[in-house]
Amino acid sequence: MIEHDGTTPERLTSTRAWVTYLSKVELPVLANTLRRIDELTESQNSTVNELANVILNDAQLTSQVLRLSNTVFYNQTRTQVSTVSRAITLIGFDAVKSMAISSLVVDSLLKRTDRPHLLRCLARAIHAAVQARLLMPSRNDNALEEVFIGALLMNIGELAFWSCETPQASELEQHLRAGEAPTEAQKTVLHTTFPEITRGLVEAWSLGPFIRDVVSAGQPTSMASSLVRHTVEMARLSEDGWQGKDMDRVLEQLAKDIGEAPATVRDRAKINAAEAAKVAVSLGLPQVTALMPGQQESPGQESAPQVDPNLQLQILRDLTLSLSEKPDINEICQLVIEGIHRAVGMQRVALLMADRSGQLLLPRKVGGKGTEAWRERFHISRGGAGPLDSLAEHSHCEVFQPTAQAANVDYDRWLGRVPALVGPLRAGGRVVGLFYADNAASPYTPSSEQLAAFEHFVQNAQLCLTLLSARH
The missing domain is CATH 1.10.3210.10 (Hypothetical protein af1432)
Structure with missing residues (x-):
């Protein structure tokens, strides 16, 4: 038995x-x-x-x-x-x-x-x-x-x-x-x-x-x-x-x-x-x-998927409408997550936000298959020595490239070990949030078109955060 x-x-x-x-x-x-x-x-x-x-x-x-x-x-x-x-x-x-x-x-x-x-x-x-x-x-x-x-x-x-x-x-x-x-x-x-x-x-x-x-x-x-x-x-x-x-x-x-x-x-x-x-x-x-045969650009290499410009435009319009009415950070960030996942073509997406101490970035929203464990376990300590802390070192939207010595986390095979897109959110000159997106088992590096589209979505979340900060 x-x-x-x-x-x-x-x-x-x-x-x-x-x-x-x-x-x-x-x-x-x-x-x-x-x-x-x-x-x-x-x-x-x-x-x-x-x-x-x-x-x-x-x-x-x-x-x-x-x-x-x-x-x-x-x-x-x-x-x-x-x-x-x-x-x-x-x-x-x-x-x-x-x-x-x-x-x-x-x-x-x-x-x-x-x-x-x-x-x-x-x-x-x-x-x-x-x-x-x-x-x-x-x-x-x-x-x-x-x-x-x-x-x-x-x-x-x-x-x-x-x-x-x-x-x-x-x-x-x-x-x-x-x-x-x-x-x-x-x-x-x-x-x-x-x-x-x-x-x-x-x-x-x-x-x-x-x-x-x-x-x-x-x-x-x-x-x-x-x-x-x-x-x-x-x-x-x-x-x-x-x-x-x-x-x-x-x-x-x-x-x-x-x-x-x-x-x-x-x-x-x-x-x-x-x-x-x-x-x-x-x-x-x-x-x-x-x-599959005939699909590779070169042996062992996968190419990044094409950005969907029509879907990107549609979601960006929804974001603009939300910003012009009554900005809501949760609604805006959900739309950004969806845009990065569907229009940019990234399989897994997360938004991490700073806790009350400001020293820890914790998941606020996640999207895509294989992200369930992220809700409880994906965290980044600022200035610490955790396996994923290097993700918070980026000052603007860019492609994260893992090093050969990239640390492994026991709850996810790919997190921090594959090329990814990262984009910080700021308030008062401090990083208070981070968008992260990867493609799990697909080892290709996100394209310049994907990075540009990713940046557009992150900018909308940043704009919402800036508008809300100005009201307080």
Whole structure:
């Protein structure tokens, strides 16, 4: 039996232990919802309303499905869809099921952690799923969605493992960083392998006979299963480019699967990779697009996202209106947080304000995934020797660059260790607040356009503070 103290498990030493832990302790909601959706699909009596109700029970899932329903990838008629029921009727039961499962998997796993290994695995899974759906020769909707979900979930054991903050996950990271072969490292640390965990989860979560065939150790029993296996391997290999002996071998196997020439498959796959990046964005995962082939500006580098000028202008107008009416520092700062998060494109944002002593900056507002722990633990002491105190040394809005000796904090893997935007707030010549924004696992340096937009938003907060100070 697995003991669980609410944070991390005891050391797990078998496939069965990992499957039980992931299913019953870490991801029971995901497991149950996937099982329910699969049951609806298998039943001959399932109705549009039943699937719609499963989706509508989750506001985030509903939003994602509707967003995907209006993308060209799923909706080539470009008819606007505004309800889940309409999406099922217009686009099809199987397509909406596919959207629901992909959205569930992404949201359920990503909200738990931002480990680079998880982001890499999600990028690979989405790329493979899109390749499988677009390469599948059949025009049968069920077959298209079947291979999409098959490719997405073929490595669900690895995805589930990296989504959990366990001591063994950190230990496996160290083994892989040291250059140990992945399979051997898994056996050493987990006493099993990711494929074995995947097979266990497929059975435990009742993911159906097709996925069971895809992940089995034996030969695939259908062209569709073979296609899925080969697209998953192609997605992995493509991270190192579209050439090479291993890639040639996989392309030849895919060519046999779908009855086309290897050169044609290569050309189609390159085009499909660009489509996969668009699907990732629609799924709310823009940060993984840089991990897909053809998206990097240079090996290992990610480029900063584009500033949204229209959204920036809209929020700045709201700020101007608020300032012209009755300035309220809380309302202004909330708008600034939203502007930095949405228009500037920073994933995590915080406003810290000085306490009564003036010596400590504490979180007043935070925004973005992964900032929950900041509310209680993110603090900067002015003139002290804390791990994040250097953030308060900036005299104006600028890009913070961590040093090689950047200190680590135990509640956040990235805080103070990745490039960030910082901007001080002043009152009476003293720094009384600080805006901080970073992109967690995405290691790129914010662009000059992002810095300029960030500065505009901070200036509005400063103006509000100045107006309020003048009234007292």
